[in-house]
Amino acid sequence: MHEIRQNEAPARAILVGLDTGDYDAAVSMDELRALADTAGCEVVLTVIQNRPAPEAATCIGAGKLTEIREQAALLEADLLIFDTELTGMQMRNISDATDCKVIDRTMLILDIFAGRARTAEGKVQVELAQYKYRLTRLTGMGTALSRLGGGIGTRGPGETKLETDRRHIRSRITSLEHALREMERHRKFIGSRRKKDGILTVAIVGYTNAGKSTLFNMLTDAGVLAENKLFATLDVTARALELPDGRTVLLSDTVGLIRRLPHHLVEAFRSTLEETAQADLILHVLDASEADVQERMQITQELLNDLGCAEIPQIHVFNKADLVDIPQHSDLENVWISARHGNGLEALLQAIVRSLPETARRMRLCIPYSEGSFLQRLREEGKVFSEEFTPEGTLVDLMVDVRYQKQAAAFIAG
Numbered sequence: 001m002h003e004i005r006q007n008e009a010p011a012r013a014i015l016v017g018l019d020t021g022d023y024d025a026a027v028s029m030d031e032l033r034a035l036a037d038t039a040g041c042e043v044v045l046t047v048i049q050n051r052p053a054p055e056a057a058t059c060i061g062a063g064k065l066t067e068i069r070e071q072a073a074l075l076e077a078d079l080l081i082f083d084t085e086l087t088g089m090q091m092r093n094i095s096d097a098t099d100c101k102v103i104d105r106t107m108l109i110l111d112i113f114a115g116r117a118r119t120a121e122g123k124v125q126v127e128l129a130q131y132k133y134r135l136t137r138l139t140g141m142g143t144a145l146s147r148l149g150g151g152i153g154t155r156g157p158g159e160t161k162l163e164t165d166r167r168h169i170r171s172r173i174t175s176l177e178h179a180l181r182e183m184e185r186h187r188k189f190i191g192s193r194r195k196k197d198g199i200l201t202v203a204i205v206g207y208t209n210a211g212k213s214t215l216f217n218m219l220t221d222a223g224v225l226a227e228n229k230l231f232a233t234l235d236v237t238a239r240a241l242e243l244p245d246g247r248t249v250l251l252s253d254t255v256g257l258i259r260r261l262p263h264h265l266v267e268a269f270r271s272t273l274e275e276t277a278q279a280d281l282i283l284h285v286l287d288a289s290e291a292d293v294q295e296r297m298q299i300t301q302e303l304l305n306d307l308g309c310a311e312i313p314q315i316h317v318f319n320k321a322d323l324v325d326i327p328q329h330s331d332l333e334n335v336w337i338s339a340r341h342g343n344g345l346e347a348l349l350q351a352i353v354r355s356l357p358e359t360a361r362r363m364r365l366c367i368p369y370s371e372g373s374f375l376q377r378l379r380e381e382g383k384v385f386s387e388e389f390t391p392e393g394t395l396v397d398l399m400v401d402v403r404y405q406k407q408a409a410a411f412i413a414g
């Protein structure tokens with residue numbers, strides 16, 4: 001496990017929120033606590049200050065800072081996690097005033113991301129986001145981060161590099177961006193090849209902790225890490241899934257979404273999530289046992305719309321049915337399941353079959369030589385597995401697009 005270095009004691013953290021009335025601060029703080037848990041911190045106190053706007057120099061007021069300093073000493077806390085984004089200057093001032101290490105919500109999320117990225121592309125995306133965030137906060141950040149705090153906020157780019165060599169960071173950003181473009185190009189290439197092969201893709205999408213990876217594993221037996229932590233999955237993971245109608249689709253598991261996802265992060269993960277925009281079908285997984293399931297559904301839907309996925313057919317998958325005690329009625333667009341116990345998966349697979357567009361099908365044909373142009377069209381549109389010349393015509397095994405299936409049926413090889 002990355003999130004806390006094994007040889008360090010967990011950070012004892014105080015969460016600090018500012019309630020300006022712009023959003024529901026209490027809910028946001030609950031989520032910050034879950035994030036802190038995920039990062040391996042022990043939360044010893046939560047402080048919320050009501051004020052119309054942040055203090056320029058210190059975010060919260062001087063009185064509150066003194067109070068936090070005293071509480072930190074009393075509770076032996078060494079880390080402050082702010083729910084709002086801080087400037088480098090604010091970090092230094094707060095750190096000086098309280099003697100604690102100071103990070104903000106974005107840094108905490110980036111820290112979790114850094115420990116969890118699996119693929120090369122995911123790792124590069126996180127590192128890039130970290131460098132970019134830090135570059136704008138170099139002044140002050142060094143002191144604010146040099147204190148203990150259980151290693152939180154220090155994963156990824158090394159601190160000394162950050163402080164001493166701005167130019168180094170800039171060139172690192174350039175080379176990471178270059179590497180990322182290469183990876184994107186490769187991914188797009190694979191994507192277009194899939195389309196030619198007539199492979200449909202189904203993306204599992206949803207709020208963090210909804211049970212996406214558990215469902216993915218149940219459906220594909222892939223053994224992808226599933227655990228009760230936020231952001232257990234950071235990269236798109238894809239596996240082949242055979243459907244009851246014999247077609248094989250590519251099923252992908254994606255990163256969990258969260259409210260107030262800092263825009264740098266949406267940017268950083270846009271390319272990964274953009275793969276979702278190519279999907280033929282979206283399984284929108286919901287944790288039916290959460291009280292705010294409707295709101296989470298909406299947050300996820302808005303992010304999907306931002307990514308240009310509004311038109312893609314969607315199935316709402318109400319997961320964790322084992323935990324809720326209300327009537328559960330499934331139809332083609334709303335399916336109740338328990339991914340953990342495997343309940344409802346049959347109905348889900350049927351709904352998937354019914355929701356996917358008709359597509360290419362693999363066929364074995366014997367096409368007379370007089371129909372050469374038809375064969376040529378088939379070759380251009382679909383992948384050819386084998387071809388053999390016989391006295392009766394060309395014996396070919398290939399994917400046939402739905403448009404040609406009727407015409408091709410006349411040539412099915414016996």
Ligand SMILES: Nc1nc2c(ncn2[C@@H]2O[C@H](COP(=O)(O)OP(=O)(O)OP(=O)(O)O)[C@@H](O)[C@H]2O)c(=O)[nH]1
Pocket residue numbers: 206207208209210211212213214215225226227228229230231232233234254255256257319320321322323337338339340341
């Ligand atoms: N009771 C119950 N728990 C479930 C069910 N499905 C998943 N869980 C639990 O919910 C937690 C989160 O599951 P994951 O599959 O990791 O969730 P995820 O959506 O992939 O989460 P991220 O990748 O972090 O966004 C785990 O503890 C699962 O065991 C279910 O049907 N019933």
Ligand SMILES: [Mg+2]
Pocket residue numbers: 212213214225226231232233253254256
């Ligand atoms: Mg997951």
